[in-house]
Amino acid sequence: MTTFIIEGGHQLKGSIQPQGAKNEALQILCAVLLTPEIVTIHNIPDIIDVNKLISLLQNLGVKINKIGSGSYTFQADDINLKYLESPEFKEDGKGLRGSIMIVGPLLARFGKGYIPKPGGDKIGRRRLDTHFEGFINLGAKFRYNREDHFYGVEADRLKGTYMLLDEASVTGTANIVMAAVLAEGTTTIYNAACEPYLQQLCKMLNRMGANISGVGSNMLIIEGVDALKGTEHKMLPDMIEIGSWIGLAAMTKSELTIKNVSWDDLGQIPNVFRKLGITVERSGDDIHIPAHKDGYEIQNYIDGSILTVSDAPWPGFTPDLLSIVLVVATQARGAVLVHQKMFESRLFFVDKLIDMGAKIILCDPHRATVIGHDFKSTLKGTTMTSPDIRAGVSLLIAALSAKGTSTIHNIEQIDRGYERIDERLRAIGAKIKRVS
Incomplete structure (x- = not known):
C-alpha cells in the first residue's frame, strides 16, 4: 500500500x-474495437484505470504503439475472441468498471461480447441493466452465470430499433451507441446521456464513417453502416x-x-x-x-x-x-x-x-x-x-x-x-x- x-x-x-479526461478515455479506447484500421488517440491520461483498459485491449489482441506522451495508435485487426472466455479475462475484466464498454463494440463487430461483473469505486449501486436492455432491444440474446458473475450477449446481426432508456446512463448510452453504429437499419435512443465526453465519442464515430445525428441532445438517431474506418482523435x-x-x-x-x-x-x-x-x-x-x-x-x-x-x-x-x-x-x-x-x-x-x-x-x-x-x-x-x-x-x-x-x-x-x-x-x- x-x-x-x-x-x-x-x-x-x-x-x-x-x-486528458478519464471518463472520455474509457469510452474512446473501447471504440477502437469497431474497426480493423488504425485509430490514433491523443491526450490519453497516464492513470491506473486507463492503463488497465489499455492492457485489457492488448490482451484481446489489439496492436498498441505509444508514439508520444499521451499519444497511441491502436489497431484491432486480429482480435483473440478466445481470451474472452479465459480465466485471465475474468480476472482482468472485473478489476475495472470501464471494462463493461468493450461489450458493445465486440457484439457489433464479432457477434458476441462477454464481461465479468466489473469493479470500480465503492460508491453504491451502479447497475448494468441499461447496457444489457439496450443490447437486447437491438436483438442480442443475454445470459448471466450467477456462479461466477459472468455476463454475455450474442447476436448474428444486430437490428436497429427505437428505445427509451430507463436512465440517462453515460456508459450505458456509449455502449449502446457503439453497438448500434454497425446494426442493420435505424436505431433511435431517447433519454440518451448527452455529456461532452459522449459527444466526443459520437463525433469520433462519425469521422470513422458512422451516421449519428442529434449529438448533444437526449435523442440520438443512428443509421447503421457496414463497416468503420480508422481516424485520429484528441481527448478533452x-x-x-x-x-x-x-x-x-x-x-x-x-x-x-x-x-x-x-x-x-x-x-x-x-x-x-x-x-x-x-x-x-x-x-x-x-x-x-x-x-x-x-x-x-x-x-x-x-x-x-x-x-x-x-x-x-x-x-x-x-x-x-x-x-x-x-x-x-x-x-x-x-x-x-x-x-x-x-x-x-x-x-x-x-x-x-x-x-x-x-x-x-x-x-x-x-x-x-x-x-x-x-x-x-x-x-x-x-x-x-x-x-x-x-x-x-x-x-x-x-x-x-x-x-x-x-x-x-x-x-x-x-x-x-x-x-x-x-x-x-x-x-x-x-x-x-x-x-x-
Missing part, C-alpha cells in the same frame, strides 16, 4: 495543466480535475491558473463554484483563481434559504465534484446542503473531515449539511484512508489546507483517476511526499 504524507497550510502558486481535458483544482486554490488561498480547460464544455462547474463565493475568472481558454485572502461566502437563494448543491445528468452538475464542493464548503462563510442524488455511499467519507474539525451534519446517505469555518478555525492534520477516487482527492485538498501533517493511505484509489498528482502539486508549491 502506498501513502501520501502532506504538510498542510502552505499557499500554492503557478499554473497547472489538466490531464478532464473537467473533474479542473473542478478539483478550483477547490484546491480556494481552500489553500492560492492564486492558480488552470490551463486549456475547454470552457465551452464545463457546463455548470464554474457557476456552482461561484455560488460558493469563489472567484472564477476566464482568461482565453484558461481559468484564473485569485488568492482568496478574505475567504469566500456562500450565496443563499433569493428568499434567504440555504443553498443546495445537487447532482444531475448533464447539463446538470456532475456527481463526481460533489465531494470537492463539500470540502470547499468547510471553510466558507455560510452553510450549504450537499445532496448526492445518484449514489448512496459517496458521502460516507465525511467522518474523516469531521475528525479534522469540519462542521458537517450527515443527514442521511444522500445529504450532508456543511457549516463553514470562514478560516477562523483551520482543519487539523490527521491520518486517513482514501475510499474512492473523488473522496480521496477531496481528503487530499483538505490535508493541503490543514494545520499540521496528514497521512493518506490507499492512495492507489487517487492514482486511478489523477495522473502523477504528487509531482504536479509539488511543482506549484505543495509539500507532499509519496512513500511505500
Whole structure:
C-alpha cells in the first residue's frame, strides 16, 4: 500500500495543466474495437484505470504503439475472441468498471461480447441493466452465470430499433451507441446521456464513417453502416480535475491558473463554484483563481434559504465534484446542503473531515449539511484512508489546507483517476511526499 504524507497550510502558486479526461478515455479506447484500421488517440491520461483498459485491449489482441506522451495508435485487426472466455479475462475484466464498454463494440463487430461483473469505486449501486436492455432491444440474446458473475450477449446481426432508456446512463448510452453504429437499419435512443465526453465519442464515430445525428441532445438517431474506418482523435481535458483544482486554490488561498480547460464544455462547474463565493475568472481558454485572502461566502437563494448543491445528468452538475464542493464548503462563510442524488455511499467519507474539525451534519446517505469555518478555525492534520477516487482527492485538498501533517493511505484509489498528482502539486508549491 502506498501513502501520501502532506504538510498542510502552505499557499500554492503557478499554473497547472489538466490531464486528458478519464471518463472520455474509457469510452474512446473501447471504440477502437469497431474497426480493423488504425485509430490514433491523443491526450490519453497516464492513470491506473486507463492503463488497465489499455492492457485489457492488448490482451484481446489489439496492436498498441505509444508514439508520444499521451499519444497511441491502436489497431484491432486480429482480435483473440478466445481470451474472452479465459480465466485471465475474468480476472482482468472485473478489476475495472470501464471494462463493461468493450461489450458493445465486440457484439457489433464479432457477434458476441462477454464481461465479468466489473469493479470500480465503492460508491453504491451502479447497475448494468441499461447496457444489457439496450443490447437486447437491438436483438442480442443475454445470459448471466450467477456462479461466477459472468455476463454475455450474442447476436448474428444486430437490428436497429427505437428505445427509451430507463436512465440517462453515460456508459450505458456509449455502449449502446457503439453497438448500434454497425446494426442493420435505424436505431433511435431517447433519454440518451448527452455529456461532452459522449459527444466526443459520437463525433469520433462519425469521422470513422458512422451516421449519428442529434449529438448533444437526449435523442440520438443512428443509421447503421457496414463497416468503420480508422481516424485520429484528441481527448478533452478532464473537467473533474479542473473542478478539483478550483477547490484546491480556494481552500489553500492560492492564486492558480488552470490551463486549456475547454470552457465551452464545463457546463455548470464554474457557476456552482461561484455560488460558493469563489472567484472564477476566464482568461482565453484558461481559468484564473485569485488568492482568496478574505475567504469566500456562500450565496443563499433569493428568499434567504440555504443553498443546495445537487447532482444531475448533464447539463446538470456532475456527481463526481460533489465531494470537492463539500470540502470547499468547510471553510466558507455560510452553510450549504450537499445532496448526492445518484449514489448512496459517496458521502460516507465525511467522518474523516469531521475528525479534522469540519462542521458537517450527515443527514442521511444522500445529504450532508456543511457549516463553514470562514478560516477562523483551520482543519487539523490527521491520518486517513482514501475510499474512492473523488473522496480521496477531496481528503487530499483538505490535508493541503490543514494545520499540521496528514497521512493518506490507499492512495492507489487517487492514482486511478489523477495522473502523477504528487509531482504536479509539488511543482506549484505543495509539500507532499509519496512513500511505500
